[in-house]
Amino acid sequence: MNHYYQPEIETASREDILKLQNEKIVKQVRHVYDNVPYYRNLMDQKGVTPEDIKGIDDIKKLPFLTKDDLRDSYPRGLLGTDMRKCVRIHSTSGTTGKRVVAYYTQKDVDLWEECCARAIVAAGGDESDICQVCYGYGLFTGGFGVHGGSHKVGCLTLPMSSGNTDRQVQFMMDMEATILCCTPSYAAYIGETLAEKGYTPEDNKLKAGIFGAEPWTEEMRQSIEKSLGIKAYDIYGLTELSGPGVAYECCEQTGMHINEDHFYAEVINPETGEVLPEGEKGELVFTSLDKEAFPLLRYRTRDICILSRKKCSCGRTHVKMTKPLGRSDDMMVIRGVNVFPSQIETVLLGAGYEPNYQIVVDRVNNTDTFDIYLEFSKDQFSDKISVMQKREQDLRTSMKSMLGISPKIHLVAPKTITRSEGKAVRIIDKRKLHG
Amino acid sequence: MAITQLSAFLENTPGTLYQAVDAITEAGVNIRALSVADTKDFGILRIIVSDIEKTKEALDKHTVISETPVVVVKMNDQAGSLKRILDILKEVEVNIEYVYAFTGGTQGSAYVVLRVDDVEEAESILERKGVKTLTDDDMKDFLY
Incomplete structure (x- = not known):
């Protein structure tokens, strides 16, 4: 049985969605051109006028926006409306440079929360559910976005925010939470904590988890599903576009439906900017279709993924995106080879290790060093040095075949790698510290 | 044992x-x-x-x-004792992963700890050859 939050739009025909997008894009481009001088300049430079955009196909004519544009125009450059109409600000963490600040009108917040509500219903949520939100509440979009969605669905909402894992577990058990929302790494930690306290996966009342805000692999999904006894669903979003809920997974768990009535997705060749046909791998580009305060046209996400319009068994008609195969921000170039952390995670979890690891990259004597610190579990410990060294050697071999280069593997005792309550810090690139 | x-x-x-x-x-x-x-x-x-x-x-x-589980053998603290033990194990092709030794207990005795791939086989052959192996209970009230 399938449930939808807004069935008429979630299952709308392709024609109806196109018609809606055609109407919306014309208005959105006009809105941006009239109100955002920064983007008007980009359009003028490219010789494109709002009149050139007659439908969604004309979107190709528009210039791209990048994260650098957003940083350059910090703090108010891309604001598309009178400040008096804005009711909220959210911001990225700014770990990769200057912060990006996004503005919201009340209508922007409402549409965003509706997107999150669709995600919760797609994960099986309804008004009988108890939704525990342990994304951080604050400038980070995770907490407030899912919180708002949970309210819209009518779930009893536990606004836990992140951290204080003992309290999270106590509320989860006492309040009998049925849906858990947090980063996948924190979900794994909560699972670990429950097991430590002597709970089996059957002891909790959780049925689903909605996990996002960081990249995670299929192997990680299976590990979380097993440790919590739930179905784990992916949710995707960017602060720049609103927050979580730009795309979300349904019961099929084979990719995330993009809320196409609000966000138009393209996949491009990151080198040439050429738009790629459905099914090809490239950089995901988003255009907001009805945002007021912070409209973005052709925003390059740096996320690499594939779009698919294959019919989905859940009945939703919106295009699906694969899990980002890697965010180019996360990609490391080590000894000249491109390495995505998700590839490393796939190998580690595939070999039966827990998702507790840290990648350290440094440069010594002009050569990149590449080390992975990995916790082993109690039953993986042996009193024989030969067995432990074989574990390291086997991992090195699998890494070599996956990545093309082999890291040094350091097995460390359980619980020595710091657990994350929000986005996990998996990579320490010391090369950046040296400038 | x-x-x-x-x-x-x-x-x-x-x-x-x-x-x-x-x-x-x-x-x-x-x-x-x-x-x-x-x-x-x-x-x-x-x-x-x-x-x-x-x-x-x-x-x-x-x-x-x-x-x-490891095999701990009591032997005389004198030249040739360890050789005799190893000879016995070699005969039945028990592989030794690692080994260490300690003294104490009975005056004139030495003890060797053997981590072997087949504890049962090792203990049974040693017993048949009249070599004493120790148990957890022996360790509790080990004399010094």
Whole structure:
């Protein structure tokens, strides 16, 4: 049985969605051109006028926006409306440079929360559910976005925010939470904590988890599903576009439906900017279709993924995106080879290790060093040095075949790698510290 | 019959062996025999103790531990004793992973700890050849 939050739009025909997008894009481009001088300049430079955009196909004519544009125009450059109409600000963490600040009108917040509500219903949520939100509440979009969605669905909402894992577990058990929302790494930690306290996966009342805000692999999904006894669903979003809920997974768990009535997705060749046909791998580009305060046209996400319009068994008609195969921000170039952390995670979890690891990259004597610190579990410990060294050697071999280069593997005792309550810090690139 | 050896994972950094030994001391346990195997990154502490349960409890807070059955042989503290033991094991092709030794107990005796791939086979052949192997109970009231 399938449930939808807004069935008429979630299952709308392709024609109806196109018609809606055609109407919306014309208005959105006009809105941006009239109100955002920064983007008007980009359009003028490219010789494109709002009149050139007659439908969604004309979107190709528009210039791209990048994260650098957003940083350059910090703090108010891309604001598309009178400040008096804005009711909220959210911001990225700014770990990769200057912060990006996004503005919201009340209508922007409402549409965003509706997107999150669709995600919760797609994960099986309804008004009988108890939704525990342990994304951080604050400038980070995770907490407030899912919180708002949970309210819209009518779930009893536990606004836990992140951290204080003992309290999270106590509320989860006492309040009998049925849906858990947090980063996948924190979900794994909560699972670990429950097991430590002597709970089996059957002891909790959780049925689903909605996990996002960081990249995670299929192997990680299976590990979380097993440790919590739930179905784990992916949710995707960017602060720049609103927050979580730009795309979300349904019961099929084979990719995330993009809320196409609000966000138009393209996949491009990151080198040439050429738009790629459905099914090809490239950089995901988003255009907001009805945002007021912070409209973005052709925003390059740096996320690499594939779009698919294959019919989905859940009945939703919106295009699906694969899990980002890697965010180019996360990609490391080590000894000249491109390495995505998700590839490393796939190998580690595939070999039966827990998702507790840290990648350290440094440069010594002009050569990149590449080390992975990995916790082993109690039953993986042996009193024989030969067995432990074989574990390291086997991992090195699998890494070599996956990545093309082999890291040094350091097995460390359980619980020595710091657990994350929000986005996990998996990579320490010391090369950046040296400038 | 065998003896229970406890093994603990130690990172190869200053102070980790101290922490482990400190925890065992606090628990009031005596270490009968000890060996540390090391690599560049980590070491494995292997010990035979007077009280296994207390030691497990004490070390559990610090690191991972495992229990392994090992063969402990009592022999005369004189030249040629170890050779005789090894000769017996060689005959039945029992493979030895690692070995360490300690003295104490009965005057004039030495003890060798053998981590073998087949404990049962090793103990049974040693017994047939008249070599005494020790049990966990022997370790509790080991005389010095």
